[in-house]
Amino acid sequence: MEQSKPFLESAIRTIKLEAEAVLELIPHLDAGFEAACELLIECKGRVIVTGMGKSGHIGCKIAATLASTGTPAFFVHPGEASHGDMGMFTPEDVVIALSNSGETAEIVTILPLIKRMAAPLISITGNPASTLSQEANVNLDISVSEEACPLNLAPTSSTTAQLVMGDALAIALLEAKGFTAEDFAFSHPGGSLGRKLLLKVKSIMHAGDDIPTVELGTSVNAALIEVTEKRLGMTTVVDKDGVLVGIFTDGDLRRTLDLNLDLKSTPIEQVMTRQSTTVNEEMLAAEALHIMQTKKINALIACDDQGRPTGALNMHDMLKAGVI
Missing domain, CATH: 3.40.50.10490 (Glucose-6-phosphate isomerase like protein; domain 1)
Structure with missing residues (x-):
């Protein structure tokens, strides 16, 4: 000393x-x-x-x-x-x-x-x-x-x-x-900054059959099965043309249970969230993360110009990709 x-x-x-x-x-x-x-x-x-x-x-x-x-x-x-x-x-x-x-x-x-x-x-x-x-x-x-x-x-x-x-x-x-910061990221693609500034939503989202999806008229019970199988904590809800009309999340489920509804007979459109937040798959993952944090949501849907879902991702995907 x-x-x-x-x-x-x-x-x-x-x-x-x-x-x-x-x-x-x-x-x-x-x-x-x-x-x-x-x-x-x-x-x-x-x-x-x-x-x-x-x-x-x-x-x-x-x-x-x-x-x-x-x-x-x-x-x-x-x-x-x-x-x-x-x-x-x-x-x-x-x-x-x-x-x-x-x-x-x-x-x-x-x-x-x-x-x-x-x-x-x-x-x-x-x-x-x-x-x-x-x-x-x-x-x-x-x-x-x-x-x-x-x-x-x-x-x-x-x-x-x-x-x-x-x-x-x-x-x-x-x-x-x-x-620019994006120019810098091109020189540092292996670092955390590179991941944040170069990685796009399409690189980490779940696409195709991995997107949890149910159609209008599906029962809440059937929607829950889709949520469980796809393991993203939510499911998209689409019309007959495949256009996104809503999203059903874990939060929606909790609110549904409080209403004491019959899950087998209640259609998903009665309890889903209609104003769902969407992004474009070409958006930077860091921007998508900012949207999720700002809106305090755990999942996002990527849609094309016609409003059809092309992908889905959640906070776990962001964490796994190193964006967080």
Whole structure:
């Protein structure tokens, strides 16, 4: 317990120093940042991010963020670039090179090759007078007053500044391109956001013979058998042309039992809910879920343009599909 105090003091100091380093970036944002964004938004190829050591790890994340927000990008290790991976570079690409010192040997080595193919170069450095900064078309200054490392040696505040500058570029491009949540979902189809923004009602609804259905004139007792067999907690009620005219749910059953009606002789239209909520099967499942939550209902019917049921789903289907 006695050691917890210096641990906390160190953590608080680190967070404060890195937060200050991030805020120090704001005065560095100028026409150079806008020029970098213009180069990136006009890129006809891919954005290639490169960096060595800790800057390389940050570069990987920046490339991933760009790629997932509408700017195709990938990371190339500068050491590997000198041994064949320069073949990944084309004149239509834009290169983002990260180096706090701006003198990283592996990056400086490939600068002549990048310049020779005339690929635009954006540098992110902490030294505007460095070789990398001077050779770049645009330099983004991420110089920090102090590393969080008490020895002022381990890249800490500087790598945080690199990461934030990369995020600033990615978000500026995202907004300029009008990148939408649905666009984002296409880059993340396996995640919960992708399921919510890409999955449609038709993908999870019960269709064909799996739709619980009874016709007008059916007894409540027979309707209950259909509800039980199809296991959706309700049944649709259709006319002779197959057009939806109502729905009979567990709630309707409870109200029917309170009336002490003869379930074998009472026709379903006498106790069904006539104003049933319907959706189109092309609707996003997330939208359908919102309707269910807003109206406090447990099931929905999908209908075609003629009002004929094409599918049915309930909250369990939403949960099973990962929409909830």
